[in-house]
Amino acid sequence: xxxxLNVLVAxxxxxxxxxxxxxxxxxxxxxxxxxxxxxxxxxxxxxDFCDTEYIKTxxxxxxxxxxxxxxQVHILITTQATGGGGVEYTITFIxxxxxxxxxxxxxxxxxxxxTDDDVRRGLVKALKLGLMGFVARTPIAGRIAVxxxxxxxxxxxxxxxxxxxFSLSGQGRFSGEESYAERMIDxxxxxxxxxEASKVRLGLSAERATQEFELEDGPIxxxxxxxxxxxxxxxxxxxxxxAGASAEVxxxxxxxxxxxxxxxxxxxxxxxxxxxxxxxxxxxxxxLSLKAVRYVEETIYGKTEExxxxxxxxxxxxxxEKFGTVSLSAEGSNYLHDFSKYRIDLFSILNLRLYKGFxxxxxxxxxxxxxxxxxxxxxxxxxxxxxxLRELPMVDNYFVAVGFQFxxxxxxxxxxxxxxxxxxxxxxxxxxx
Amino acid sequence: MRHxxxxxxxxxxxxxxxxxLAAAQAPPPGPGAPPPPRPRVFVDWPGxxxxxxxxxxxxxxxxPELAGAQVHVVVSPQGPPGSGKFxxxxxxxxxxxxxxxxxxxxxxxxxGPEDVRRGLAGRIKLxxxxxxxxxxxxxxxTVRFLDEAKPTAVNDPWNSWIFSLSGNAFLMGETQYRxxxxxxxFSANRVRPELKVQTSVYYNQNDTWFDFGDGTTYDSTxxxxxxxxxxxxxxxxxxxAGGYAEAxxxxxxxxxxxxxxAPAVEFNVYPYSEHTKKQLRFLYRLGFTHARYIEETIYFxxxxxxxxxxxxxxxxxxxxxxxxxxxLEGSHYFHDFSKNRIELETELEIRIWRGLSFExxxxxxxxxxxxxxxxxxxxxxxxxxxQTQLATxxxxxxxxxxxxxxxxxxxxxVNPRFGNGGRSISxxx
Numbered sequence: 001x002x003x004x005l006n007v008l009v010a011x012x013x014x015x016x017x018x019x020x021x022x023x024x025x026x027x028x029x030x031x032x033x034x035x036x037x038x039x040x041x042x043x044x045x046x047x048d049f050c051d052t053e054y055i056k057t058x059x060x061x062x063x064x065x066x067x068x069x070x071x072q073v074h075i076l077i078t079t080q081a082t083g084g085g086g087v088e089y090t091i092t093f094i095x096x097x098x099x100x101x102x103x104x105x106x107x108x109x110x111x112x113x114x115t116d117d118d119v120r121r122g123l124v125k126a127l128k129l130g131l132m133g134f135v136a137r138t139p140i141a142g143r144i145a146v147x148x149x150x151x152x153x154x155x156x157x158x159x160x161x162x163x164x165x166f167s168l169s170g171q172g173r174f175s176g177e178e179s180y181a182e183r184m185i186d187x188x189x190x191x192x193x194x195x196e197a198s199k200v201r202l203g204l205s206a207e208r209a210t211q212e213f214e215l216e217d218g219p220i221x222x223x224x225x226x227x228x229x230x231x232x233x234x235x236x237x238x239x240x241x242x243a244g245a246s247a248e249v250x251x252x253x254x255x256x257x258x259x260x261x262x263x264x265x266x267x268x269x270x271x272x273x274x275x276x277x278x279x280x281x282x283x284x285x286x287x288l289s290l291k292a293v294r295y296v297e298e299t300i301y302g303k304t305e306e307x308x309x310x311x312x313x314x315x316x317x318x319x320x321e322k323f324g325t326v327s328l329s330a331e332g333s334n335y336l337h338d339f340s341k342y343r344i345d346l347f348s349i350l351n352l353r354l355y356k357g358f359x360x361x362x363x364x365x366x367x368x369x370x371x372x373x374x375x376x377x378x379x380x381x382x383x384x385x386x387x388x389l390r391e392l393p394m395v396d397n398y399f400v401a402v403g404f405q406f407x408x409x410x411x412x413x414x415x416x417x418x419x420x421x422x423x424x425x426x427x428x429x430x431x432x433x
Numbered sequence: 434m435r436h437x438x439x440x441x442x443x444x445x446x447x448x449x450x451x452x453x454l455a456a457a458q459a460p461p462p463g464p465g466a467p468p469p470p471r472p473r474v475f476v477d478w479p480g481x482x483x484x485x486x487x488x489x490x491x492x493x494x495x496x497p498e499l500a501g502a503q504v505h506v507v508v509s510p511q512g513p514p515g516s517g518k519f520x521x522x523x524x525x526x527x528x529x530x531x532x533x534x535x536x537x538x539x540x541x542x543x544x545g546p547e548d549v550r551r552g553l554a555g556r557i558k559l560x561x562x563x564x565x566x567x568x569x570x571x572x573x574x575t576v577r578f579l580d581e582a583k584p585t586a587v588n589d590p591w592n593s594w595i596f597s598l599s600g601n602a603f604l605m606g607e608t609q610y611r612x613x614x615x616x617x618x619f620s621a622n623r624v625r626p627e628l629k630v631q632t633s634v635y636y637n638q639n640d641t642w643f644d645f646g647d648g649t650t651y652d653s654t655x656x657x658x659x660x661x662x663x664x665x666x667x668x669x670x671x672x673x674a675g676g677y678a679e680a681x682x683x684x685x686x687x688x689x690x691x692x693x694x695a696p697a698v699e700f701n702v703y704p705y706s707e708h709t710k711k712q713l714r715f716l717y718r719l720g721f722t723h724a725r726y727i728e729e730t731i732y733f734x735x736x737x738x739x740x741x742x743x744x745x746x747x748x749x750x751x752x753x754x755x756x757x758x759x760x761l762e763g764s765h766y767f768h769d770f771s772k773n774r775i776e777l778e779t780e781l782e783i784r785i786w787r788g789l790s791f792e793x794x795x796x797x798x799x800x801x802x803x804x805x806x807x808x809x810x811x812x813x814x815x816x817x818x819x820q821t822q823l824a825t826x827x828x829x830x831x832x833x834x835x836x837x838x839x840x841x842x843x844x845x846x847v848n849p850r851f852g853n854g855g856r857s858i859s860x861x862x
Contacts, residue, residue: 034586054709061578063587066595084844102534104563109845112838113788115755128576129566133534136559146558147575148492151469159841167838171792175830179816179823193841194848213816220817234850242850268851277849285851316852385609385645386817397607405599409621410591414584417629418708419665419673420699420716421747 036140037063041099041131044071046322049079051120053416058124061140062131065411068322069356072099073134075127078278078320083194085112085165089123090278093130094322099137106130112165164193179214199234199244211387222387226252239273246287255391256374258296264289281318287311297376300393308373309336324352324359333371341371357407364400469569470494472529474561475502479509482550489554492565492574503527504564506557511537517544519553523560529567536560585625594623611642627667629675634660651814657683670704677718686822687805689727695720711750718743728807731824739804740767755783755790764802772802788838796830 041062045052056064068074074094079087087110095102108126110119135141170187188205206227213220227250234244245265251257264287271282289312294305312333319326327349334342344367351361375393384390474493476486487495496502503526511520518539525532538556540549565571585593596619603614620633638656645651659682665675676696682688695718702713720743725736743764750757758780765773776798784790806824816823 033580033582036580037582037586038588040582051709056584057706057709059578060582060584080847080849082844083846083848084842085838086842086845088845088847104532104534106563106566112842113784113790115753115784115790116782117751117753117756120751125571125574125576126566129562129571129574132559132562132576136536136556141556141559142552143579144559145577145579146492146562147577148570149573149575150491151573159844161840163841163844163846165838165840165842165844167836169834169836171832171834173830173832175828177823177825177828179825194844194846196846196848199848199850215813215816232851234848236848236850244851266851270850274849277847281849283852379646382645383817385643386814392607392609394608397605399603399605401601401603403599403601405597407595407597409595410589410593412587412589412593413595414587415593415624415626416584416708417624417626417665417667418705418712419629419667420663420675420697421714 033143036138036143037061039138040140041134041138042070042072043131044068044074045077046075047077050077050123051116053418054120055124055127056414056416059128059131061135061144064413066407066413067356067411068353069096070411072097073102073131074322075130076320076322077123080278082109083163083165083192085167085192086110086114087119088278089126091123091126091130092279093134095134099134102134102137104130104133112167162193163195164191166191176212181212182210184209197236199232199236201232202230204229220383220387222383222389224252224254224389226250226254236274239275240270242268242270242274244268253296254389256296256299256376258294260291260293262289262291277318279320281316283314283316285314285316287313293374295374297378299373300375300377301373302377303373306373310334311336323354324350326350326352335371335373341373342368343371344368358404360402360404362400362402364398364402366396366398368396369394471570472504472561472564472568473502474504474506474564475499476506476557477508478506478553481508482554485550485554486557489551490558490561492570493561499526503529504561506560508553508557517549521553521556521560523564525564529564532564532567534560534563583626592623593625594621596621606642609644609646611640613640614638629663629665629667632660632662634658653814655684657681657685659683665699667705670706671701673699673701673705675699677720684727687727687730687807689725691722691724693720693722708749709751711752713748714746716745716747718745724805726805726807728809730804731806731808732804733808734804737804741765742767755781757781757783766802766804772804774802775799788836788842790836792832792834792836794830794832796828798828800825800827 042065043062044065044067045055046068062073065071072095074096076092076094078090078092080090082088089108089110091106091108093102093104093106106126106129108122110122114122132144135144166189168189171185173182173184175182184207186205186207188203190201190203192202193200204227208223208225210221210223212222228248229250230246230248232244232246234242236242243266245263247261247263249259249261251259266285266287268283268285270277271284272280289310290307291310292305292307295303298304310333312331314329314331316329317326327347329345329347331345331347332342345365346367347365349361349363351359353359372391372393375391380390380392385392471492471494473496474490475496475498476483477499483495493504499505505524505526507520507522507524509520509522510518512518516539518537521536521538523534523536536556536559538553540552544552562574562576565574598619600617601615605612614637616635616637618633618635620631622632623630636656636658638654640652640654642652643650660680662678663675665673667673674697676694678695679691679693681691681693697716697718699714699716701708701715703711705712720741722739722741723736724739726734729735741764743762745760745762747760748758758778760776760778762776763773776796778796779793781793782790783792803822803824806822811823
């Protein structure tokens with residue numbers, strides 16, 4: 001074994017010196033290089049959350065364009081959480097225009113313990129390797145060197161933790177000025193085990209938030225508190241079906257809940273195979289939950305505690321395509337003791353690149369709310385309303401964000417100029433993760 | 434009230450327990466195990482130089498026959514005879530099924546047979562990288578570009594100008610509460626290595642409406658608009674010079690209309706070309722402002738001319754251990770040096786040890802320059818809804834967070850069943 005290694009190392013050293021000797025100067029000097037660059041692959045990098053400045057400074061043998069239709073390669077990067085708490089980056093290379101016949105798919109996995117720098121270097125490496133199949137079609141290919149260092153490491157060892165991942169996190173946020181202060185603290189701990197066959201999630205979290213105003217006739221303080229403990233188990237039943245159950249205990253001053261405990265079996269059907277989930281999902285999830293709840297104050301229905309049976313059906317569509325992102329969900333639930341106590345929630349994310357330079361987005365949600373069983377019987381105070389410390393009676397609520405962007409002019413975005421900072425560069429950035 | 438405290442205690446106990454467990458973490462696998470296998474490739478190149486390929490492409494294992502190969506490469510002459518052009522067909526087999534590519538190689542005119550063979554071997558090497566990237570061998574590969582190409586070496590009829598028009602509306606509400614925010618902007622930017630030009634015009638508006646349930650309602654509108662321009666000339670790897678021009682109107686700031694022109698100069702201790710890794714920048718700005726106020730200010734002014742100087746020092750670093758940003762800014766007016774402001778902002782994200790990381794976000798400002806505060810003060814609702822600036826000598830914000838993870842942190846399993854955390858959206862201007 002050691003002999004082979006030595007031979008490999010010697011071979012590598014030999015190759016390295018060989019490569020150094022063989023590195024020819026650019027054929028026609030800088031002018032020649034610039035000519036090669038003009039004919040380099042045109043790339044559209046479709047990734048909101050990437051460090052694009054870093055990518056553009058590290059990978060300089062392609063040209064970056066701002067519109068997908070101008071590109072020869074559309075690089076679509078989608079992400080999913082991994083069982084180890086990291087991220088799976090699926091890098092889809094889609095050939096376009098004169099590269100229509102070419103495609104590739106590469107994966108890069110970051111770990112939970114990676115820093116931003118680790119992740120961006122890993123992504124750049126995966127991008128470089130995947131790009132080579134396209135770069136090899138352009139004359140600049142002759143100016144690319146590949147180094148290989150034969151490994152003297154062993155293959156990965158086995159996992160002694162049997163896929164369990166434990167995590168503890170906490171955050172405190174404090175802000176204020178002379179007449180105003182805000183404090184927020186949260187803590188959470190989780191234990192998860194994610195395998196192909198099953199998924200276990202256990203978690204505990206607590207949160208406290210306080211706002212303080214100094215007014216002429218004395219201070220006003222508003223506080224909300226909540227905590228939550230939950231568990232979920234999901235069995236995989238083939239490419240389309242899953243079954244599971246969850247249990248939860250929680251309390252919240254905002255929702256007038258002193259203590260609530262629930263158990264809920266559930267079943268899910270995905271119209272697309274689960275293996276395509278990074279690009280496409282259409283999932284229907286049915287949940288039946290039994291909940292015992294004790295209130296802080298008497299409710300408008302005159303209850304201080306009750307036991308409830310509730311059913312819920314949700315439909316979720318997630319698509320990530322070349323033309324953009326489509327994410328729609330509809331959720332309906334009702335209590336079984338009184339069918340008039342129901343709610344319906346609709347939610348949508350649309351971010352579409354409709355035409356050259358023109359994109360639109362629409363995020364929106366609408367809820368019909370007829371199930372506010374925990375509302376307090378008394379009138380909330382003026383401050384409770386303004387500081388939003390209490391859930392208020394409502395029949396519906398909504399939010400909508402719509403917008404468009406139209407860009408024209410130069411298609412290239414190769415240049416990075418960090419002088420005087422890079423903020424306020426104009427235009428709009430939408431980040432869907 | 435008593436529940437959160439109990440939970441806190443439970444969390445702390447769990448933390449202590451987890452720390453003990455982490456100490457028992459598995460050691461990395463020792464040496465001696467076999468290195469990961471290389472992809473097996475069969476190259477079908479009649480008259481080809483297999484020895485050259487073996488030397489040039491050490492990251493694959495060249496096999497003598499198709500059986501057992503994971504990649505099949507066919508090299509054959511293409512095009513009219515005598516053109517010298519070659520076609521390279523890559524076909525994935527087994528686990529690489531469907532992973533195909535086709536390349537061509539045309540030697541330079543007058544290239545000798547040795548150059549042709551070497552050029553072909555180079556193309557085969559690049560073509561094989563996509564397969565190697567999908568195996569553990571990828572960890573030992575590095576791709577380098579041998580030259581430095583100018584980012585501006587492109588055929589661009591627009592000469593680097595990019596124009597952008599955007600309009601946005603954010604609306605939300607429930608039975609007793611409604612709010613709306615609107616934002617529109619047009620920008621024209623030209624970013625070149627030697628000169629950066631950024632211009633924009635914008636308008637924004639915020640509406641809020643409350644129903645107190647007893648027949649009374651409250652509603653209000655704040656709005657602002659303005660234009661800004663920035664020109665920066667590059668003076669070598671460390672110096673830049675430029676200027677800002679701004680026009681602004683804002684009901685939040687009691688500003689009917691303000692004009693500012695400000696020449697500025699910047700020095701970066703590190704070369705600008707390393708800015709994605711580290712920068713330490715000093716920016717000096719001298720600003721002349723003419724301001725007209727909506728209401729008379731606490732200093733009994735309805736308009737005034739102001740001269741202000743500001744110095745900003747910013748340190749940013751992104752490294753394998755984490756990232757840090759520290760920004761310190763001081764400014765004062767010339768007509769009265771006691772009208773000044775100092776701001777400090779820091780952001781730190783540090784991996785201390787394996788799965789333990791810390792995040793700190795802190796800001797502090799000492800404020801003695803609120804020249805535009807209206808003399809009339811603010812209403813009870815304006816204060817609670819934070820719709821107008823208030824007199825203050827300071828403001829601060831601090832956010833500290835930590836995360837400690839251990840266990841199977843290298844697990845790459847993805848299980849999307851019952852949802853995998855959902856999507857998050859953020860919109861930046």
